Structure formats: structure tokens, C-alpha cells
Amino acid sequence: MSTTYLKSLSDEQIREFLDSFDTILTDCDGVLWLNVQKLFKTSDVLNTFRSLGKKIFFVTNNSLQTTKQFVEKCKNMGFIAEEEDMLCTSLLVATYLKELNFKKKVYIVGSEGIAKELAAVGIESFGWGPDVLNDISEVPKIKRDPEVGAVIIAFxxxxxxxxxxxxxxxxRDENCLFIATNMDENFPGEVFMYPGTGAFVRFVETCVDRKPIILGKPEPYMSSIIKKTYNVDPKRTLMIGDRANTDILLGTRCGFKTLLVLSGVTSLKDLETWKNSDVPEEKEWLPDFYTDQLGDLLPFLEKYKAEKST
Incomplete structure (x- = not known):
């Protein structure tokens, strides 16, 4: 599989690349921002794409906030965004359970964002927020809610x-649904390594000897919602991400073009390793194109837009 560095392309090849898609699906953390810090020129890039008639959708495994909160964050950072443009895993959980006509309660190992999205579709939940154990001898005193029919594991x-x-x-009740928002392993920092949802899920998997239903990238449920909600043409769609085994793999599985930015999780060293790997799955993690950061596209876009206007 060919993986091309965008800056190595000729002007004509850049035009061909920009002409090859009408829809853009972009990850958020590591692509557009890191925590609360917007990355270089990312809003300029996406807003310029919109001005050229490209459709933009934000697709994230982050479940900490509701769709409305994510849109507010986007707008505060200068991105043009509406609720119908955003697909986050807190919304996926609510969508999935609503489709099942779920009527019981949900125990959440996760955030208030999930609880709010569930409440919006009439599903009662609890569990988010601090909950600590002073002494293991207190465990037998825990009151179990017999109405719980699903457990959600998220960040x-x-x-x-x-x-x-x-x-x-x-x-332990086999009738209780075991759902995970995603399996992102970690979030590397400059100094510290932050465990991700996947690490939390593995803890529970090992304990109960059960596998969860995984809703986020790169799993089939996320793919099905993207296709159903956005009605995309795979051959005319670009997936942008910073994590190869979720973002790029989702794009590969869906038949999208893929662009990896090196501003988040996956490194250039990783790409070199996978190029030389004999593991078939790792070949699926290789993007069609890669660049150092999304802001690298801005000069190409400005030139492309000027040519279109003449």
C-alpha cells in the first residue's frame, strides 16, 4: 500500500487530491486540538474547505461531552459547526440503546456527557462522577439496583x-449489556502516559470474561451510523485522523481516502514499522496520505481556491 507525504506532491497532484473528495470526516483530539489548545491553523483549514463546498463532519471517540458541548467548543475555537455535523460516542451510546428500545437503567463508568445524552432519549443512568472505596470490607454493603440492564465503559x-x-x-448477569464507547489504549503526553478507555475495558473484560459491544471508531456500528446519517459516497470521502488503528482503520474499512496527521498519537516511526510489517492488520493502519499537521494544508487550499475563482 502506498503512503504519500503531502508535501512531496506536485501542484498538479495536490489539485487532484483536493478534487478527489466532497466530504471530510475529521477526528478532533490530536487533529484539531489538544485538550483546550487549538492546533495551528486547523479552523482556517476546515473553514476554507467549507467555503469550497466540501461537507465537514466531526467524528470523535471522545465521550466526555454532549454533542451540544462539542459544537460549542468548536465554535469557541473558530470552527464553523452545527449539531448535525458532530458524531461523538456519548451520542452513539444513546442512539444505540434507543434503537434497541432499551427500557432499563444504565450504570456508567464514564462521564456526565453520556448521562445527558441518555437522558435526552428518556434513559435513566447513574455512576458518573467520584465514587471511591475506603476499605474493601465495605463492598458487601453496596446496594445493587435490580433495574440496571446495561453497563457502559468510557473514559x-x-x-x-x-x-x-x-x-x-x-x-455477572448475562442479560446485562456490556458496552464500550471505544478501545483507545492511551493518550501519550510529553511526560506522562494517560491510560485510555481501552485500558479500562480490559480490566472489566478480564474480570467478567466477557467481550463488550464497541460502538466507536473503527467498529462497524460507527461505520453504519456515518453511512446512514451522512449518506456519504465512500469514493468521494476523506477521513482525517491522528490515530492509525482507529481513524485510519475506520477509513480503510469504509473505503474512504485517508489522511494521517502526525500531531497526535501515531508517529512517523510507527508508519515505517508498519510498512515493513508482515502483520496484515498493520497494513490496514497505513494511510493513503500523511502530513505533519492539518495546518500544512492551508497554503495548498489558498492556492487551490484562488485558481478556482479565476
């Missing part, structure tokens, strides 16, 4: 042993 900055106990206990 939870308040993860605790007590939450894991409760999640595993509810999941």
Missing part, C-alpha cells in the same frame, strides 16, 4: 476500584 477521570467492582457485579 472516566474518576475511575476507581469501587466502580470496577460495581460494573463487574452488574455484568
Amino acid at each position: 472516566d477521570e474518576h475511575l476507581s476500584y469501587l466502580k470496577m467492582v460495581k460494573a463487574a457485579t452488574y455484568l
Whole structure:
């Protein structure tokens, strides 16, 4: 599989690349921003794409906020965005359970964002927020809610042993749904390594000897919602991401063109390793194109737009 550095392309090849798609699906964390810091010229790039008639959709495995909150964050950073443009895993959870006509309660190892999206579709939930154990002898005193019919594992900055106990206990009932928003392993920082949702899920998997239904990238449910909601033409769609085994793999599986930015999780060293790998799955992580950061596209876009206007 060919993986091309965008800056190595000729002007004609850049025009061909920009002409090859009408729809853009972009990840957020590591592509557009890092936490609350917008990355270089990212809003300028996406807004210029919009001015050229490209459709833009934000597709993230982040479940910390609701769709409305993500859109507000986008707008505060200068991105043009509306709720119908945003697909986050907090919304996916609510959509999935609504499709099942789910009527029970949900225990959340995750954020208030999931709870709010569930409440919006009439599903009661609890569990988010701090919940700690002072002594393991207190465990037998825990009151279990017999109405719980699903456990959601997502990113939870308040993860605790007590939450894991409760999640595993509810999941002893085989009729209780085991759902994970995503399997992102970690979020590397300059100094610290931050465990991601995938690490939390593995804890529970090991304990209960069950596999979850995974909703986010690169799994089939996310793919099906994208195709159904956005009615995209795979051959005319570009997927932009910073994590190869979620963003790029989703694009590969869906038949989209793929662009990896090196401003987040995946590194150039990773790409070189996978190019020389004999593992078939790792070949699927290789993007069609890569660049250092999304802002690299701005000069190409400005030139392309000027040519279109003449």
C-alpha cells in the first residue's frame, strides 16, 4: 500500500487530491486540538474547505461531552459547526440503546456527557462522577439496583476500584449489556502516559470474561451510523485522523481516502514499522496520505481556491 507525504506532491497532484473528495470526516483530539489548545491553523483549514463546498463532519471517540458541548467548543475555537455535523460516542451510546428500545437503567463508568445524552432519549443512568472505596470490607454493603440492564465503559477521570467492582457485579448477569464507547489504549503526553478507555475495558473484560459491544471508531456500528446519517459516497470521502488503528482503520474499512496527521498519537516511526510489517492488520493502519499537521494544508487550499475563482 502506498503512503504519500503531502508535501512531496506536485501542484498538479495536490489539485487532484483536493478534487478527489466532497466530504471530510475529521477526528478532533490530536487533529484539531489538544485538550483546550487549538492546533495551528486547523479552523482556517476546515473553514476554507467549507467555503469550497466540501461537507465537514466531526467524528470523535471522545465521550466526555454532549454533542451540544462539542459544537460549542468548536465554535469557541473558530470552527464553523452545527449539531448535525458532530458524531461523538456519548451520542452513539444513546442512539444505540434507543434503537434497541432499551427500557432499563444504565450504570456508567464514564462521564456526565453520556448521562445527558441518555437522558435526552428518556434513559435513566447513574455512576458518573467520584465514587471511591475506603476499605474493601465495605463492598458487601453496596446496594445493587435490580433495574440496571446495561453497563457502559468510557473514559472516566474518576475511575476507581469501587466502580470496577460495581460494573463487574452488574455484568455477572448475562442479560446485562456490556458496552464500550471505544478501545483507545492511551493518550501519550510529553511526560506522562494517560491510560485510555481501552485500558479500562480490559480490566472489566478480564474480570467478567466477557467481550463488550464497541460502538466507536473503527467498529462497524460507527461505520453504519456515518453511512446512514451522512449518506456519504465512500469514493468521494476523506477521513482525517491522528490515530492509525482507529481513524485510519475506520477509513480503510469504509473505503474512504485517508489522511494521517502526525500531531497526535501515531508517529512517523510507527508508519515505517508498519510498512515493513508482515502483520496484515498493520497494513490496514497505513494511510493513503500523511502530513505533519492539518495546518500544512492551508497554503495548498489558498492556492487551490484562488485558481478556482479565476
